[in-house]
Amino acid sequence: MPIYREVSTEVYCDICGERIIGWNIAGTGISKIWAAYYARQEGCTTGKKIICKQCRIKQRMIKCGLQKRHGTAGKDGSGACLGFGSECDDEPIEQCKRCIACASFDWDAEKKRLSL
Numbered sequence: 001m002p003i004y005r006e007v008s009t010e011v012y013c014d015i016c017g018e019r020i021i022g023w024n025i026a027g028t029g030i031s032k033i034w035a036a037y038y039a040r041q042e043g044c045t046t047g048k049k050i051i052c053k054q055c056r057i058k059q060r061m062i063k064c065g066l067q068k069r070h071g072t073a074g075k076d077g078s079g080a081c082l083g084f085g086s087e088c089d090d091e092p093i094e095q096c097k098r099c100i101a102c103a104s105f106d107w108d109a110e111k112k113r114l115s116l
């Protein structure tokens, strides 16, 4: 009789419970280390807690010092922060662009930075 074993590995956000990424792989499956690696590539943090990209953005906005000082910044349709522009420009300031909550944050560059 054929024996088929498939191991599923799933990564869930510790905050919102959303499923981030998952695999069904025959054999021994994917290691937790690799699962965490791919979750980070999806914009998650994988410390003691797994926190998805959306929750990271929400938490970052709550902690944002600029918003505390200058009031709430706008959000785009996906919930990303539009940041603060300078007096003469709507383009978000550099500090905002480097923030993961910002709509202008370069997630592709972040992905590359985290790539092996």
Ligand SMILES: [Zn+2]
Binding pocket: 013, 014, 015, 016, 017, 018, 051, 052, 053, 054, 055, 056
């Ligand atoms: Zn989440």
